[in-house]
Amino acid sequence: MTARSAVADLTGRTPVDVQQLSGGDTAAAFAVSLDDGAVVFAKTAPESMPGAIAAEAASLRWLAEPGSVAVPEVLGHSERWLVTEHIAEAAPTAAAAEQLGRGLADLHAAGAPAFGAAPPDGPVDAWIGLAPMRNETAPDWPAFYATHRIEPYLRKAVDSGVLSTADGSVISQVCADIDRLAGPAEPPARLHGDLWSGNVHWGNDRAWLIDPAAHGGHRETDLAMLHLFGCPHLDRIVAAYEENRPLAEGWRDRIALHQLFPLLVHAVLFGTGYAAQAVRAARSALRIR
Known part of the structure; x- marks a missing residue:
């Protein structure tokens, strides 16, 4: 067709x-x-x-x-x-970034039935970019993130040789310590799920969200994705978000933890450069130098 x-x-x-x-x-x-x-x-x-x-x-x-x-x-x-x-493309503006930050906070607050919940009528077996992503529910975010996000791609990375066993053990330690690292408990947020800068489309005097991998998760995940590859006016987005719905204390220290899953996905898809970044993110999350 x-x-x-x-x-x-x-x-x-x-x-x-x-x-x-x-x-x-x-x-x-x-x-x-x-x-x-x-x-x-x-x-x-x-x-x-x-x-x-x-x-x-x-x-x-x-x-x-x-x-x-x-x-x-x-x-x-x-x-x-x-x-x-179809959304016509336009230049990013600070005003559009601030509108996005406020709106993203409200989107997250709209919530989800559970951590890992797929959108209504959406399949359990979904995708993040070129990579399969299973939306399996869990009772809390640490269990969901370790079991259904980090561990499947950690196994793939080690089995394929992209990650050494020693480097894999560093990331495994994140899963073992996830309850300590996760920060204050929060209710499930309604996430875009793949919110890197390429999925923020600037147009019509506002920012549009495209190509989502939506699910119920932790709201810090979307913000960590925006930080992974940078985003125009990111400081304005974050400031407007926090003015609307403040983030938990220490959220910036947890950015690396939330970036670990997309970095492992990129490692499996694109190779050792991203594997090294994933190990650095794991060490940062564990506060290991």
Whole structure:
């Protein structure tokens, strides 16, 4: 199926022009112009990522539900295709960053049924970028994060030789000490789940959240992801977040802990450079020099 036929089938509208877009590493993406002058966004996931489109559609709807952040509207989806509204790109602004910070705090406060809970109608077996991510619930965040985030990718990294056994033992110590390292207990937050800077789309005088891997988790995880690769006006985002809903004391000291999962995912996907970063993050979380 082509982007043109997918948009026609899923929206009942008539495409007149299709432009392939550059961008993400998980899917082919297109801007599709319609006969009424509107433009929609269409993407398709490869067959090697079953459930990815369903997970993303459910994530977008769940994040949009509280009305606190800007999320593209889902216009239709099938097993292989997702169609949403198209958001024109614009330059990042401090005002948009502050709006995002306040909205992200409210999104997190909207909550989730449990740590690890998938969005309603979303699959348990979802994806974070190119990597499988299982949304399995747990009674508290430390148990969820150690068992369903760190440990599966730690095993893959060691088994593939990306991490040595000795380096793997450093990360295993984080899992053993997770109750001590996790900070004050908080209720499950409604997370974007893959909130690196590339998934913050600046447009229409505000920041939009795209490509989510949404689930119930700890709100510090989204903020740690924003810090992982940097983000325009990050200081404004964080300041506005804290003005709206202050974070627990010591949250900056826990950034490395929350970055450990995405770094392990990157290590498995892309190699030893990220493995070394993961070990450094583990040592930082454990306060080991």
